[in-house]
Amino acid sequence: MKIKKSQIIYGILVLVFILSVLPWMKEGIPFTDDYRHHASRAWFVKEEFKQMQFSEWMPYIYGGWPFFHFYHPMFYLITSPIAVLFNPILFLKIATIATYAIALFGTFYAAKVLFKDEEIAMITAIAYFMSSHFLFHATVAGALPRLMAIALVPLASSFFIKALEENSKKMVAVSAVLLAVLFMTHMSVAVPVFIICFMYLLYNTYLNKDLKSFGKGVLIFMIAVLLSAAWLLPLLLEKDYGNFPESEEKIGAPYLEQSFRNFGIHHNGQHYIRSNYFGYATLALAIIGLLFIRKNNTVNFLKVGFIASIFLYFNIFSLLNYIPLLKTALTGSSSYFISAVVFNAAMLAGMTAKSLSKTLKKNYPIYLIAAIILIELYPGLNAFSYGWSGQKTENFINPPALIQAWDFIKQQEGNFAVFSSVGQASEIYHNKQEFGFDWIGCPQCVQKETYRIHNSIWQNFTKGIKDDEQLGYLGVKYYVIPCQHKVENKLAYTNGAVCVYENEKFKPMIDSESKISDVKYGLDSLSFKSESEKATATIIKINYFKPHWRAYINGNEVQISEAWPEFMSISVPAGQNKVLFKYETNTLHIVSWFITFLTIVLGVYYIRK
Structure with missing residues (x-):
C-alpha cells in the first residue's frame, strides 16, 4: 500500500510533538517561580467551580484576591476545565502539553490557510515550534499565558493576512476573534502582533490603492478591541491607589536561606537565561526567500512583516519611542517582537524550502530541510528539561515535612497571611494567602506600591532582615522556616525538619x-x-x-x-x-460587558445577513 504524502507529513508532526512532550512524562515539573503562581491560580479556579460561586474577591484568602481580572484572563478561561478536573500540578502539565499542540498544529494549519500547501506548512510549523523563543517560555520561564499567546501568534497573523486578501465576512470575523483572544491572553505578546498586522495593512493599502481595504483592516482591529472591552476598559481605567511612606524600621534576624525556591533553571552550575534563538537554517531560508521569491503577494506580506519586526525588535532608529503607550504595553521591552520575527521567518523559510524543491523538481529537499531544522533545534528540548524537581507529582517539590507544617496552618482559624521561606504553591496546602504574591493577577499592581514593598521585604528576609511589626501590619501571622534556621519568635509547631513560628505582632484583617x-x-x-x-x-x-x-x-x-x-x-x-x-x-464594568456583548450580537447578525 502506497503511503500518501499527507500521511508522511502528519507522521513527522506527530513524532515532533511526542519528542517535545516526553520530558513532561516524568515526575514533578520545572521548579520556576511562575509555575508556582500558576499552580496556586489553578487551585483558586478549582475552588470557585467547586463552590459554583464566582467572585473577584475570595474571602477565605487574606485580603481578598482579584480572581476575575487576572492579568491574562483568557488563558485561565480556556484552561478552566483542566483546572476543575485535575489537581493543580497535573493542570500545569496538561495545560503546557495542550499549548504545545496549539503551537505545532496551529502553526501548521495557519500556514495551510495562507499557502494551501502541506509541505510549506510542515516546515513552518517545525521551525516556529522548535525555536527556543517558544520553548523557553514553556519549561524555563513557566509563563503559561505568555506561552499560549506565543502559540496563537501564527493563527492570528495568518488569518489577518487572509482577511486582507479575501473579500470574506467570515475571515474578517475569525481574524477579529483571534486577535481579541490573543489580546486577552497576553497583552505584551499581542501588541507587537497588532503593530505588525498594521504594517500588513499599510502594505495592502499601497498594493490595492484603495481606502476600502484599509477600512476593512481598521474594522478588524476595532472589533478585536471591542470584544476585549470587558477586560480592557477596567485594565486601563481602574488605577486608584494609595501612596503612603514606607516604614524604615528594620529588625535584625539570622540569615535565612531560600531552600527549594529557585527563580531560574540551573544545571551543573550553569544558569539558563532567556533565549530567542530560532535557528540558522530558518534564518538562512528566510533571507533567501526575502531576496529571491517574487511575484507572490502573500510572501510580500511576510517580507514586510519580517523587516518591520526586525527593526522593532532591535528598536532601530528608536522607533518604539514614537508609539504611544507602547512602553507600558510591552513592560519596557522590545523583545516581545520576537514572536512576530519568528512567525514571518518561519513562513518565509517554508515557502523557500518549497521553491527549492520545485526548482530541483524533487521532493526530498523539503524533508531534508525539515531534518536539518529538527537536528539544529532539538538540543533545546533537552537543555530546557533540566531543573525538574524529580518529586512525585502529588507532592510537587514539597517534602512531606513541609506539607505537614502547612497542614498545621490550615487547621488554624481566622484570616491571616503566611510567609513561607521554602516550598512551592503553598496556598494549595494551607489555604491562606502567601505573603508576597497577593499582587498576582492584578493587572495594575505590577511595579506598584504593594509589589515593591513585598519584593523588598522578601529580599531583606533572605538577608536576615525582618520587621515583625511591619509584617504583622501586612497580615503575616506565621513564618514557615527550616528548623536549622532560628528566629526570635514564638515556636508554634515543629516536626524536627520544618518549624512554624508565630508573629505575635500580627494585626488582623x-x-x-x-x-x-x-x-x-x-x-x-x-x-x-x-x-x-x-x-x-x-x-x-x-x-x-x-x-x-x-x-x-x-x-x-x-x-x-x-x-x-x-x-x-x-x-x-x-x-x-x-x-x-x-x-x-x-x-x-457594566458598560464594558455591554460593549463586549453588543459586539458579539452585531457581529453574528452581520455575518448571517
Missing part, C-alpha cells in the same frame, strides 16, 4: 482601636460590629478594590479612604456601630 466583633465574610461582603468611646480609624486590609467596594455604617454610605500601602480605611464614629463593606459591580 480588620485593624482598629475599637472593639471588633461579629465578623462575617461573604463572597461579596464583609460585615462586623464596632464599639468605641471615640471616633476611630478602621483599616480593612483588602488590596486593589477601591473602585468596587462600598462602605456602610448603620445603613448609611460613608467615604472610603486609603491606608498604607494600598488598603482601605473608614472613620467609624463613637458608640456601637454596624459596619458593612459591599463589593459591587460598578458602572464601568
Whole structure:
C-alpha cells in the first residue's frame, strides 16, 4: 500500500510533538517561580467551580484576591476545565502539553490557510515550534499565558493576512476573534502582533490603492478591541491607589536561606537565561526567500512583516519611542517582537524550502530541510528539561515535612497571611494567602506600591532582615522556616525538619482601636460590629478594590479612604456601630460587558445577513 504524502507529513508532526512532550512524562515539573503562581491560580479556579460561586474577591484568602481580572484572563478561561478536573500540578502539565499542540498544529494549519500547501506548512510549523523563543517560555520561564499567546501568534497573523486578501465576512470575523483572544491572553505578546498586522495593512493599502481595504483592516482591529472591552476598559481605567511612606524600621534576624525556591533553571552550575534563538537554517531560508521569491503577494506580506519586526525588535532608529503607550504595553521591552520575527521567518523559510524543491523538481529537499531544522533545534528540548524537581507529582517539590507544617496552618482559624521561606504553591496546602504574591493577577499592581514593598521585604528576609511589626501590619501571622534556621519568635509547631513560628505582632484583617466583633465574610461582603468611646480609624486590609467596594455604617454610605500601602480605611464614629463593606459591580464594568456583548450580537447578525 502506497503511503500518501499527507500521511508522511502528519507522521513527522506527530513524532515532533511526542519528542517535545516526553520530558513532561516524568515526575514533578520545572521548579520556576511562575509555575508556582500558576499552580496556586489553578487551585483558586478549582475552588470557585467547586463552590459554583464566582467572585473577584475570595474571602477565605487574606485580603481578598482579584480572581476575575487576572492579568491574562483568557488563558485561565480556556484552561478552566483542566483546572476543575485535575489537581493543580497535573493542570500545569496538561495545560503546557495542550499549548504545545496549539503551537505545532496551529502553526501548521495557519500556514495551510495562507499557502494551501502541506509541505510549506510542515516546515513552518517545525521551525516556529522548535525555536527556543517558544520553548523557553514553556519549561524555563513557566509563563503559561505568555506561552499560549506565543502559540496563537501564527493563527492570528495568518488569518489577518487572509482577511486582507479575501473579500470574506467570515475571515474578517475569525481574524477579529483571534486577535481579541490573543489580546486577552497576553497583552505584551499581542501588541507587537497588532503593530505588525498594521504594517500588513499599510502594505495592502499601497498594493490595492484603495481606502476600502484599509477600512476593512481598521474594522478588524476595532472589533478585536471591542470584544476585549470587558477586560480592557477596567485594565486601563481602574488605577486608584494609595501612596503612603514606607516604614524604615528594620529588625535584625539570622540569615535565612531560600531552600527549594529557585527563580531560574540551573544545571551543573550553569544558569539558563532567556533565549530567542530560532535557528540558522530558518534564518538562512528566510533571507533567501526575502531576496529571491517574487511575484507572490502573500510572501510580500511576510517580507514586510519580517523587516518591520526586525527593526522593532532591535528598536532601530528608536522607533518604539514614537508609539504611544507602547512602553507600558510591552513592560519596557522590545523583545516581545520576537514572536512576530519568528512567525514571518518561519513562513518565509517554508515557502523557500518549497521553491527549492520545485526548482530541483524533487521532493526530498523539503524533508531534508525539515531534518536539518529538527537536528539544529532539538538540543533545546533537552537543555530546557533540566531543573525538574524529580518529586512525585502529588507532592510537587514539597517534602512531606513541609506539607505537614502547612497542614498545621490550615487547621488554624481566622484570616491571616503566611510567609513561607521554602516550598512551592503553598496556598494549595494551607489555604491562606502567601505573603508576597497577593499582587498576582492584578493587572495594575505590577511595579506598584504593594509589589515593591513585598519584593523588598522578601529580599531583606533572605538577608536576615525582618520587621515583625511591619509584617504583622501586612497580615503575616506565621513564618514557615527550616528548623536549622532560628528566629526570635514564638515556636508554634515543629516536626524536627520544618518549624512554624508565630508573629505575635500580627494585626488582623480588620485593624482598629475599637472593639471588633461579629465578623462575617461573604463572597461579596464583609460585615462586623464596632464599639468605641471615640471616633476611630478602621483599616480593612483588602488590596486593589477601591473602585468596587462600598462602605456602610448603620445603613448609611460613608467615604472610603486609603491606608498604607494600598488598603482601605473608614472613620467609624463613637458608640456601637454596624459596619458593612459591599463589593459591587460598578458602572464601568457594566458598560464594558455591554460593549463586549453588543459586539458579539452585531457581529453574528452581520455575518448571517
